[in-house]
Amino acid sequence: MLKGFFHVPKAVNEPVKSYAPNSPEKAAVQAAYTTLWNSQIDVPLYIGNEEIRTGNTRTISAPHDHKHIVGTYHLAEKQHIEKAIANALESRTAWANMAWEQRAAIFLKAAELIAGPYRARINAATMIGQSKNIHQAEIDASCELIDFLRYNVEFMTQIYGDQPKSDSTTWNRLEYRPLEGFVYAITPFNFTAIAANLPASAAMMGNVVVWKPSDSQVFSAKIIIDVFKEAGVPDGVINVVFGDALMITDTVLASRDFAGVHFTGSTHVFKDIWAKIGANIHHYKTYPRIVGETGGKDFIIAHPSANVKQVATGITRGAFEFQGQKCSAASRAYVPQSLWPAVKEQLIADVKSMKMGSPEDFGNFITAVIHEGSFDKLAGFIDQAKKDADAEIIAGGNYDKSVGYFIEPTIIVTTNPKYTTMETELFGPVITIYVYEDAKWEETLELVDTTSEYALTGAVFSQDRYAIEVATTKLQNAAGNFYINDKPTGAVVGMQPFGGARASGTNDKAGSALNLLRWASPRTIKETFVTPEDYRYPFLG
Ligand SMILES: NC(=O)c1ccc[n+]([C@@H]2O[C@H](COP(=O)([O-])OP(=O)(O)OC[C@H]3O[C@@H](n4cnc5c(N)ncnc54)[C@H](O)[C@@H]3O)[C@@H](O)[C@H]2O)c1
Ligand SMILES: N[C@@H](CCC=O)C(=O)O
Numbered sequence: 001m002l003k004g005f006f007h008v009p010k011a012v013n014e015p016v017k018s019y020a021p022n023s024p025e026k027a028a029v030q031a032a033y034t035t036l037w038n039s040q041i042d043v044p045l046y047i048g049n050e051e052i053r054t055g056n057t058r059t060i061s062a063p064h065d066h067k068h069i070v071g072t073y074h075l076a077e078k079q080h081i082e083k084a085i086a087n088a089l090e091s092r093t094a095w096a097n098m099a100w101e102q103r104a105a106i107f108l109k110a111a112e113l114i115a116g117p118y119r120a121r122i123n124a125a126t127m128i129g130q131s132k133n134i135h136q137a138e139i140d141a142s143c144e145l146i147d148f149l150r151y152n153v154e155f156m157t158q159i160y161g162d163q164p165k166s167d168s169t170t171w172n173r174l175e176y177r178p179l180e181g182f183v184y185a186i187t188p189f190n191f192t193a194i195a196a197n198l199p200a201s202a203a204m205m206g207n208v209v210v211w212k213p214s215d216s217q218v219f220s221a222k223i224i225i226d227v228f229k230e231a232g233v234p235d236g237v238i239n240v241v242f243g244d245a246l247m248i249t250d251t252v253l254a255s256r257d258f259a260g261v262h263f264t265g266s267t268h269v270f271k272d273i274w275a276k277i278g279a280n281i282h283h284y285k286t287y288p289r290i291v292g293e294t295g296g297k298d299f300i301i302a303h304p305s306a307n308v309k310q311v312a313t314g315i316t317r318g319a320f321e322f323q324g325q326k327c328s329a330a331s332r333a334y335v336p337q338s339l340w341p342a343v344k345e346q347l348i349a350d351v352k353s354m355k356m357g358s359p360e361d362f363g364n365f366i367t368a369v370i371h372e373g374s375f376d377k378l379a380g381f382i383d384q385a386k387k388d389a390d391a392e393i394i395a396g397g398n399y400d401k402s403v404g405y406f407i408e409p410t411i412i413v414t415t416n417p418k419y420t421t422m423e424t425e426l427f428g429p430v431i432t433i434y435v436y437e438d439a440k441w442e443e444t445l446e447l448v449d450t451t452s453e454y455a456l457t458g459a460v461f462s463q464d465r466y467a468i469e470v471a472t473t474k475l476q477n478a479a480g481n482f483y484i485n486d487k488p489t490g491a492v493v494g495m496q497p498f499g500g501a502r503a504s505g506t507n508d509k510a511g512s513a514l515n516l517l518r519w520a521s522p523r524t525i526k527e528t529f530v531t532p533e534d535y536r537y538p539f540l541g
Contacts, residue, residue, distance in 0.1 A: 002099065002101070006101050008153050008154055009108065011147075011151045011494060012150070014111075014142065014150075016143050017138055017142075019362065025120070026134075026362070028119075029124055029127075029134060031120070033360060035124075036121070037062075039070060040070070040071055041060070042071060043072070043222045044074050045076050045080055045084070045241050046225055046238075047080060047083050047084045047087050047240075048239065049236070052076075054077065056074065057073060058075060058242075060218055062131065062404070063130070063216075063367075063369065063370050063371060063404055064358045064359065064368040064404035064405075065358065065403055065404050066401075066404060070128060070129070070219060071222075073218045073242050075243035076242060077243075078251050081247070081248050081252060085182060085255050087239055088182040089182060090236060091234065091235070091237050092182070094234070095178075095203075095207075095208055095237050096208075103203075103204055103206065104157070106233055107152070107200060108149065108150065108153055110149055110228060110233075111146045113227050114145055114227055115142070119142050122141045122145075122224070123142055125141070125219045126140060126141040126219075128219060128359075129217065129218070129220050130219075130370065131323075131369075131370070131404070132367070133322075133362070133365065133367055136321060136322045137192075137359070140191050141192035141220060147494060148201070148511055151493050151494045151511060152200070152201055152204055153204065156205060159513055159516055159520065164524070168529075169529055169530065170528050172527075173524070173527070174525075175524075176205070176521075177520065178205055178207040178521070179286065179519065179521050180259060180285060180286050181284075182207065182258065183202040183208070183210075184261045184262070185199040185202065185210070185212070186198075186262070187211070187212070187214055188217070188265045188266075189214040189325075190326065191326075192221075195213055195220070196224045196228075197510060198211070198262045198263075199211040201515060201516055202260070202262055202519045203237055204519075205520050206520075207259075207260075209237065210241060210252060212240075212241055212242070212243075214265075216371055218242060250276070253276050253277060254280070256283055258280075258288055260290070260291070260518070260519065261277070261289070261291065262291050262519075263293070264292070264294070264510075265292075265294065266294060266295050266425075267294040267295040267453075273290075274292070277290060291506050291508045291515070291518050292505050293500070293505040293506070294327075294503065296327045296328060296425060297425050298332075298454075298479070298488045299332050299334065299448050299478070299488070300458070300459045300461065301444065301471065302336060302339060302461040303336070303461065303468075304338050304438045304441070305463040306339065306461035306462050308339055310461055311339065312346035313346075313350075314330070314486065314487040315347060315487075316347065316351065317489070318489050319333075319431035320351075320409040320429045323367065324409075324426070324427065324428045324429040324430060325370060327456055327504075328481065329427075330488050331425070331431055332422045332432050334436055335436070336435070336437075336441075337436070337437055347394070347411055348411075351395035351408075351409050351411065354409055356406055356409075357406075366409055367406075368404035369406075369428050369429070372405060374405065374427065375405040378399070378407050378428040378430060381424075381430065382397055385412045390415045390416040391413070391432075393410060395409065396408035396410030396411060397410050407430075411430075411433060412432040413434075415434075417436075417451065422451055423452050423453075441467065442470065446474070448478060449477070449478045455478050455500045455501045455504050456479060456505070457488035457491075458475060458479035458488055459482070459483035459484070459486060460472070460475070460484055460485075462484075468484055472484070477501070477502070480507050480509075481496060493510075494511065497509035497510070497511055497515075498511055
């Protein structure tokens with residue numbers, strides 16, 4: 001083993017490329033898009049050193065052109081999940097004992113592969129498989145993923161460097177062991193970066209992993225797997241399985257060696273997983289770590305002192321970027337009566353100007369939502385709002401799934417602050433606005449705090465510092481990420497550690513040392529230099 005206290009390269013955030021007309025990055029991503037669009041990839045299970053094709057397959061299509069098939073992926077059976085667990089456990093000793101700098105080098109290399117040779121491909125795969133426009137793909141699949149990998153390496157070394165006090169008689173050391181068993185990573189469709197980070201952060205800390213990506217993210221998951229392989233993640237460290245989420249999860253949770261779950265997705269799924277872990281608790285070798293970042297009903301509240309253009313832009317960007325399919329997306333807003341006419345005018349004009357269509361056309365701000373289930377759910381809420389006396393649609397409200405799952409960016413205004421779309425996470429391009437009386441600022445803050453079960457993100461817009469202070473205090477438990485004069489989305493790794501409490505998750509803050517700590521089981525080692533040889537205290541003579 002090498003001798004030395006190594007320093008890792010200082011983490012820096014990956015700059016977001018512009019994809020301006022005639023830029024080399026635009027040409028590269030367009031070429032990658034065309035290649036992948038015309039490809040027929042076949043994605044196996046990755047278990048140990050094997051690529052397993054079960055023959056039981058599902059197709060991968062583009063949400064913005066759902067009849068267009070770009071590949072297939074293979075579905076696991078129970079025996080494959082058991083095999084993935086066995087392979088992970090077989091790989092554990094070698095991986096857990098590998099010097100940390102070797103693990104760091106692998107993930108730093110993965111970051112650079114994405115920053116360079118894989119950038120166009122992972123962005124194009126995210127545009128096709130998850131229907132992100134190029135800007136949204138770039139900030140997710142490239143920049144955020146690169147940032148997760150670089151910063152987590154730095155956080156890992158900070159954790160390892162965090163050591164207890166010693167004195168001249170004893171030397172106290174903390175060893176950050178990986179968990180005793182394997183970690184199960186379950187990832188959502190909506191962020192390529194999150195899909196990669198959940199297995200990678202646990203693996204970086206020396207854990208072995210079974211990773212189950214979302215059925216709606218397999219296309220870009222394949223690129224992540226290629227990157228991890230090329231970067232040198234050894235076989236068996238991250239085992240990838242697709243298929244029936246319930247069967248896979250039940251099989252994983254039945255293992256005595258299950259040591260932790262790293263989940264991001266919807267609240268009800270996480271609660272079910274937690275309940276199953278609780279029911280199995282007597283069976284496990286160790287108390288499993290449970291980390292889950294879940295849903296949101298994220299708010300914007302404008303004070304009468306707020307700047308109208310900033311409020312309207314916070315609403316349109318916060319609610320409609322990536323079709324509102326961000327856990328952080330603004331989905332309820334509170335605007336004072338005095339500002340409402342001007343805010344409304346800009347909102348309607350902005351929504352009218354938003355182009356909707358395939359992400360292949362870089363002029364499109366809005367593309368499709370992820371799948372038919374999401375489309376139907378959103379269309380149902382829009383139809384209901386059209387009927388309800390206490391709701392009015394002032395922009396958007398149309399939808400069409402003949403080619404892709406297109407839902408117009410939609411603004412509902414309600415006279416009922418507890419209207420269903422003020423409370424329920426819709427996960428689409430729909431925001432509901434409640435117009436409040438200017439004099440009821442503090443009562444409205446109370447409404448914001450008590451209307452939803454979630455507490456993920458929220459934003460206050462105000463030019464009045466007293467109002468900002470009151471909102472910051474009154475809403476201290478209403479959001480894990482709180483924004484002042486900014487939209488409630490777009491947290492940057494290393495700058496705004498991300499996560500919420502209440503029904504929004506365990507708030508373990510992805511992209512921070514707090515999250516990585518969950519994947520370590522510290523061992524305290526006390527070494528005494530001159531060890532007593534007599535039980536009597538000195539004063540006893
Ligand atoms: N808080 C955050 O950081 C954060 C980030 C991204 C997404 N999200 C949330 O994720 C949700 C959207 O993503 P989604 O649609 O992929 O979520 P989802 O809950 O449908 O799926 C997430 C993952 O869980 C799996 N899954 C589904 N049912 C399961 C079950 N019964 N048992 C075990 N696993 C199951 C899915 O296959 C997928 O891999 C939203 O609620 C959003 O707010 C939260
Ligand atoms: N971290 C992202 C949201 C991730 C969830 O979907 C943001 O801050 O907008």
